[in-house]
Amino acid sequence: MNYRRVKTEGGTYFFTVNLADRRQATLVDHIDLLRSVISLVKDRHPFALESIVIMPEHLHTIWTLPEGDKDYPTRWALIKAGFSRNIAKVEMIGASRAAKGERGIWQRRYWEHLIRNDEDFTRHVDYIHFNPVKHGYVSNPIDWPYSSIHRFVASGIVPANWGALSLEISGDFGE
Template sequence: MYEYHKLTPQQRLELVQERLKRGFPPHSPPHPIQIEGFYLLTIACYQHQKILNNSSRRQQLLNLLFEKCIHEAIDIRGWVILVNHYHLLVYLPNLSILTSIFKAIHGVTSYQWNLEDNQRGRKVWYRFSDRAIRSERHYYTTLNYIHYNPVKHNYVNSPYDWLESSVHWYLEEKGREWLRDSWVKYPVRDCGKGWDD
């Protein structure tokens, strides 16, 4: 979405035509795989605005996500909530149930945060994108990617320094050695390599 704004009018037209030719929506993320399974979900604030700029908002969002997902039998396996986007590693019975869940959560949070910021009418959220998990390696590399995301974006020096992340749950449940071994076996530098082969 953000690269689109940098394109010339002709490049934009060609990009939209290519997306339509492939059966994708012209301006929103496609959801080509819709089967039961594990997915990486990425949800961004509109134009990457830093609306989740305090821990209480990030925690509120996380609580709402768990509340709604448990109700819909969605198993959240990994998460990180950052200042302008968040990632979830989930097991979904059906991808189509996400629309109503995100609509409910994002509607409540948008209304509340816009009131708090005196920004009535501001667009807070953009559509979600998904990536079907294809293998055990893809799963654990994705989990490590999620945990490393606050470091990648220069918010902290260590994944353990970011509070709204599942790294703390894994540390408590599996231990530091398990996390370290997973990091060595499934490094983030390989994130995306060969998954579509």
């Protein structure tokens, strides 16, 4: 099926990508592999990784594609396939996936949103960095090790205690 997706050359996009089995912790259990695959794909198909948080069973990220490039689907296909090929086959694979030779690690689809302006960008970065608190893993975003918030704190964009107090972030983020 061909889903309608916004594809803007050089666009900045927010993504939510989920595991098929949301009860697993596969992404953090294999964090070095995931980071390596993302880096490899980024080297071969460049994009700016603006912000990211990797949760046990999903991730959120913001990418900016190069001018003239709108092909984020290929990048996601390569990341998902590269990750899946390098972990043991222990997941349940349904008949539909087996017939297509697919693994059962990732949900087939993902959520994408074209960032529209600076305010939209900031709201999505905040959502990304606050996600571990939202899900109850930590009380302060800086305490989650798999987040770009560490880069934001180190560069002085936000203080180390950002988000430790109550924070309201509204919107539809694909979770």
